[in-house]
Amino acid sequence: MSEKQRITIYDISKKLNISAATVSRALNDDPKISKKTQDLVRETAVKMNYKRNRLAQALKSGRTNNIAVIVPYIDRNFFSSIIRGIEEELTPHGYHVIICQSHEKVQNEVEQIATLLNTQVDVILMSISKTARNFDHIRSILKDKTPLVFFDRTIKSPQVSSVLIDDFKAGYIATEHLINQGCKKIAHLCGDRNVNIYKNRHDGYRAALKKFGIQYSPDYVIEVSSKVKSGMAAVRSLWHLEVTPDAIFAAGDYAALGAIQELKNKNVEIPEEVCIVGSSNEPFTKYMEMPITSISQTPRLMGKIAAQVILEQIKESYFIEKKITLPPELFIRDSSARSIVDLSV
Amino acid sequence: MSEKQRITIYDISKKLNISAATVSRALNDDPKISKKTQDLVRETAVKMNYKRNRLAQALKSGRTNNIAVIVPYIDRNFFSSIIRGIEEELTPHGYHVIICQSHEKVQNEVEQIATLLNTQVDVILMSISKTARNFDHIRSILKDKTPLVFFDRTIKSPQVSSVLIDDFKAGYIATEHLINQGCKKIAHLCGDRNVNIYKNRHDGYRAALKKFGIQYSPDYVIEVSSKVKSGMAAVRSLWHLEVTPDAIFAAGDYAALGAIQELKNKNVEIPEEVCIVGSSNEPFTKYMEMPITSISQTPRLMGKIAAQVILEQIKESYFIEKKITLPPELFIRDSSARSIVDLSV
DNA sequence: TTGTAGGCGTTATCAT
DNA sequence: ATGATAACGCCTACAA
Numbered sequence: 001m002s003e004k005q006r007i008t009i010y011d012i013s014k015k016l017n018i019s020a021a022t023v024s025r026a027l028n029d030d031p032k033i034s035k036k037t038q039d040l041v042r043e044t045a046v047k048m049n050y051k052r053n054r055l056a057q058a059l060k061s062g063r064t065n066n067i068a069v070i071v072p073y074i075d076r077n078f079f080s081s082i083i084r085g086i087e088e089e090l091t092p093h094g095y096h097v098i099i100c101q102s103h104e105k106v107q108n109e110v111e112q113i114a115t116l117l118n119t120q121v122d123v124i125l126m127s128i129s130k131t132a133r134n135f136d137h138i139r140s141i142l143k144d145k146t147p148l149v150f151f152d153r154t155i156k157s158p159q160v161s162s163v164l165i166d167d168f169k170a171g172y173i174a175t176e177h178l179i180n181q182g183c184k185k186i187a188h189l190c191g192d193r194n195v196n197i198y199k200n201r202h203d204g205y206r207a208a209l210k211k212f213g214i215q216y217s218p219d220y221v222i223e224v225s226s227k228v229k230s231g232m233a234a235v236r237s238l239w240h241l242e243v244t245p246d247a248i249f250a251a252g253d254y255a256a257l258g259a260i261q262e263l264k265n266k267n268v269e270i271p272e273e274v275c276i277v278g279s280s281n282e283p284f285t286k287y288m289e290m291p292i293t294s295i296s297q298t299p300r301l302m303g304k305i306a307a308q309v310i311l312e313q314i315k316e317s318y319f320i321e322k323k324i325t326l327p328p329e330l331f332i333r334d335s336s337a338r339s340i341v342d343l344s345v
Numbered sequence: 346m347s348e349k350q351r352i353t354i355y356d357i358s359k360k361l362n363i364s365a366a367t368v369s370r371a372l373n374d375d376p377k378i379s380k381k382t383q384d385l386v387r388e389t390a391v392k393m394n395y396k397r398n399r400l401a402q403a404l405k406s407g408r409t410n411n412i413a414v415i416v417p418y419i420d421r422n423f424f425s426s427i428i429r430g431i432e433e434e435l436t437p438h439g440y441h442v443i444i445c446q447s448h449e450k451v452q453n454e455v456e457q458i459a460t461l462l463n464t465q466v467d468v469i470l471m472s473i474s475k476t477a478r479n480f481d482h483i484r485s486i487l488k489d490k491t492p493l494v495f496f497d498r499t500i501k502s503p504q505v506s507s508v509l510i511d512d513f514k515a516g517y518i519a520t521e522h523l524i525n526q527g528c529k530k531i532a533h534l535c536g537d538r539n540v541n542i543y544k545n546r547h548d549g550y551r552a553a554l555k556k557f558g559i560q561y562s563p564d565y566v567i568e569v570s571s572k573v574k575s576g577m578a579a580v581r582s583l584w585h586l587e588v589t590p591d592a593i594f595a596a597g598d599y600a601a602l603g604a605i606q607e608l609k610n611k612n613v614e615i616p617e618e619v620c621i622v623g624s625s626n627e628p629f630t631k632y633m634e635m636p637i638t639s640i641s642q643t644p645r646l647m648g649k650i651a652a653q654v655i656l657e658q659i660k661e662s663y664f665i666e667k668k669i670t671l672p673p674e675l676f677i678r679d680s681s682a683r684s685i686v687d688l689s690v
Numbered sequence: 691t692t693g694t695a696g697g698c699g700t701t702a703t704c705a706t
Numbered sequence: 707a708t709g710a711t712a713a714c715g716c717c718t719a720c721a722a
Contacts, residue, residue, distance in 0.1 A: 004407065004490045006464075008715055019693045024717060032691060051489075054463045055409065056715035059400045059698050062349065066411075066443070074432065075425040075645075084420045087446055091457075096443050096465065098411070101432055112436075118399045119351075119699095120441065144396075145349045228632050254632065261634050284629030287573050287599060289606050300420075353699055364709045369701060377707060401699035404714050464715095 007050040016044060027052070058119075067310065068116045070100040070109060070126035077282060078299050079127070082151060085303020086125060093311060095122075104129045110137045123147040123310050128155060130195065147313040149322075151306040152297075153196075161313065161322040163306040165297040167197045170328035171204025174249045174277045174295045177330055179212050181275050181338040183247035187220040189234050189255045201251050201279065220245060224255045231258020239266065246274055247336075253278040253285050256292050260335060275336040281329075291333035298329055352395040361389060372397070403464075412655065413461045415445045415454060415471035422627060423644050424472070427496060430648020431470060438656060440467075449474045455482045468492040468655050473500060475540065492658040494667075496651040497642075498541070506658065506667040508651040510642040512542045515673035516549025519594045519622045519640045522675055524557050526620050526683040528592035532565040534579050534600045546596050546624065565590060569600045576603025584611065591619055592681075598623040598630050601637050605680060620681040626674075636678035643674055 009023040016023075018037070025033045026041035044050075058064045069086055071079040087097045098121060100112045106129055116124060117140065124141055128150065135155055141148045142159060154162040171188075178186050188205045191198030202221070209216050219241055224230040231250060235258070238245055250256035256278030260270060268274055270290060278285060281296030309322050354368040361368075363382070370378045371386035389395075403409045414431055416424040432442045443466060445457045451474055461469060462485065469486055473495065480500055486493045487504060499507040516533075523531050533550045536543030547566070554561050564586055569575040576595060580603070583590055595601035601623030605615060613619055615635060623630060626641030654667050 006715085009717095010715075020716085021694075021718080022692055024715095025692085028717085034691060037691080049488075051463050053404075053715050054460075054465055055400055055404045056464075056698090057717080059398075059404050059700095059715085060717050062698080064400065073429065074419075075422065075429045077420065077422065077425075080420040080422075080425040083444065084418065084446065087419065087444060091445075094460075096445070096460075098441050099428070099432060099444050100436075100441075101429065115399075115439075115441075118396050119401075120399055143394075257632055264634065282629075284627075284632070287602055287629070289609065289634065351699085355699075365699090366701080366710075367708055369699095370708085373701085375707095379707060382707080398699050401714090402701080404698090404716095405700050405702085407714080 007048050012044050012048060012050060063122050065094055066096050066098050066121045068098045068100060068121040068124045070102055070112060072102050072104045072129055074099055074101055081299035082303035085300040086307045089304045089307035102129045104131055106132045113137045113141060117144045117146060125149050125151060125306055125310060127152045147310060149306050149310050151302055158321060161309050163302055163309060163324045166325045166327055167200035168204040170295045171201035172208045173328060173330050175205045175208035178247040178249060178275050178277060181336055183275050184214060185243060185245045186247040186249060187238055187245035189222055189224045189231060189248060189250040191251045198251055205249055226252040226254050228254050228258040231255035232262040235259045235262035249277045251279050253280045253282040253294055260290055271336050271338045275338055277336050281331055286333060290335055293333045293336035294331050296329045296331055298326060302326055352393050357389050357393060357395060408467050410439055411441050411443050411466045413443045413445060413466040413469045415447055415457060417447050417449045417474055419444055419446055423625060426644035427648035430645040431652045434649045434652035447474045449476055451477045458482045458486060462489050462491060468659060470494050470496060470651055470655060472497045492655060494651050494655050496647055503666060506654050508647055508654060508669045511670045511672055512545035513549040515640045516546035517553045518673060518675050520550045520553035523592040523594060523620050523622060526681055528620050529559060530588060530590045531592040531594060532583055532590035534567050534569045534576060534593060534595040536596045543596055550594055571597040571599050573599050573603035576600035577607040580604045580607040594622045596624050598625045598627040598639055605635055616681050616683045620683055622681050626676055631678060635680055638678045638681040639676050641674045641676055643671060647671055
């Protein structure tokens with residue numbers, strides 16, 4: 001493309017026979033500029049198709065008005081919803097969102113953070129990759145004095161802010177709901193309990209059982225991957241037990257879907273014989289022939305909150321440590337809606 | 346936060362008693378710098394934790410290495426997949442992706458483009474909002490000499506590049522597939538035919554019918570929204586006809602899902618009595634109890650191609666007009682896999 | 691109210 | 707091979 005021809009405040013100043021400083025001031029609503037001059041400058045700027053050079057502005061001010069968001073994969077609904085929340089909260093404040101994908105690899109995070117810190121962004125919002133064991137790249141952010149907020153996944157450390165979901169509560173609420181439906185033999189399809197979110201959901205599940213005086217049985221806890229087939233296999237193995245469950249709380253919607261499909265194969269009635277609750281509230285859950293009850297992590301809200309935390313931090317000259325935990329939300333659908341309360345007189 | 350303290354090439358030059366120019370050259374692999382000096386500068390830079398200021402660099406060079414992507418909503422799988430493709434293609438080239446959501450409102454596009462053109466990005470990739478009637482904001486991009494590439498949705502105009510899906514072909518292939526399954530009474534749940542993609546899919550459908558000598562019947566074409574309920578309603582209305590269809594090609598996966606659900610209610614066997622094909626290849630289609638055949642727009646590939654087009658454009662000093670049309674891909678699943686070809690002897 | 695001048699950090703041109 | 711200097715476009719003390 002042929003080179004761009006940019007109009008500068010200098011061009012305007014020459015045309016109007018005033019100084020560039022005056023033009024700058026007029027454009028920035030400096031109170032001590034005369035109304036007349038200001039209007040004139042404004043008009044001329046529009047006429048000449050002047051566009052403020054945000055680079056120069058940023059270089060001068062040290063602020064870019066760009067913020068970075070690092071997620072494992074952008075095309076996962078959970079993360080894209082978070083980003084949507086962030087974008088919607090920050091755009092009105094004049095910020096632009098720069099997206100990076102880590103592909104769950106620390107090495108990518110390291111490289112991206114390195115370039116981002118080269119005066120590319122004012123702040124960084126991130127969900128750290130599962131494989132991160134070394135945290136030097138995180139330290140480099142703090143060392144650079146760039147505000148940092150974690151969402152969904154964080155590191156155990158003071159000095160950083162985070163917005164997380166209360167996964168313990170999620171497990172608790174889901175299980176409690178199943179108990180309220182009259183279920184007493186509740187199985188749990190859990191994820192890898194070395195990962196915090198899965199451990200916490202499991203612990204919440206266990207706590208709810210205890211609270212309601214139900215015996216916890218390791219036989220009822222099966223580790224699955226977040227795949228449909230994995231959920232099916234889990235049901236097959238559960239149905240080999242002496243006493244089969246009357247409810248399943250799955251730590252993922254795909255596993256829940258698999259469980260439902262396998263139960264249909266076995267002609268088990270849902271929710272009459274077995275109630276199902278999934279996790280994540282993936283879009284498809286509500287569109288199923290058998291809509292799936294699911295515990296949601298409200299990702300869009302999480303994004304909004306994370307953005308608010310970062311806005312607060314930007315305003316302050318001192319460091320603010322905020323640890324926010326959002327409550328999960330249960331969307332009750334056919335897969336577990338056993339009883340409809342009749343309020344008629 | 347306390348102010349950032351940035352090391353500049355000037356700091357390095359002072360420490361080494363050489364000029365800033367030399368430092369800059371050493372850092373930029375200038376061939377006429379002595380190996381010794383270069384190594385020394387490099388080491389010192391690392392020691393002092395020097396970070397190149399990309400703003401200053403951008404101001405000087407006129408290039409930011411940022412590219413903008415404008416989509417209606419980032420949390421729609423189709424768009425987030427495109428963005429993933431774009432990001433993965435451009436990151437290795439040192440570009441960063443700035444995301445904007447238009448929420449399908451031209452006004453948002455207008456405002457975002459205005460700020461983006463303020464030296465924020467080198468190029469713009471976008472999918473124009475459905476409601477756009479006036480195109481001044483697009484003109485402003487061209488006027489600014491900022492390279493522009495449309496993906497998925499474009500405007501009719503020379504002077505712009507675009508990467509689109511061949512929706513006509515999508516409609517044709519889907520319909521052809523149904524005919525190959527032995528279907529002869531093929532209904533089409535279409536979208537608003539004022540929108541190009543839906544019009545083209547419809548036309549492709551019609552062309553396939555003609556090609557195979559099947560009469561087109563307007564009774565078999567029903568306009569639906571992209572909602573499950575809408576697909577259900579469409580089936581109900583189709584089943585009021587004298588002759589009911591033996592296949593349905595839906596221009597959206599949710600409508601296809603609705604159709605399937607309603608047919609199950611009617612105890613119609615799928616795919617034996619009726620074959621179904623959806624569009625978009627949403628993630629859920631393959632996880633259904635009845636996995637849905639769907640025609641895919643290969644969004645991630647589309648993103649990759651769009652990124653390649655823009656990279657080419659960046660390299661050239663003259664304008665390149667590229668109009669690329671990608672072929673759709675049919676994923677055949679249970680909802681239409683009527684016959685398994687038996688090749689045994 | 692407006693003008694002058696210097697600096698943000700880098701790079702490119704012209705000397706040396 | 708290296709140094710001095712100006713320039714990218716804007717903002718802001720300080721002066722007038």
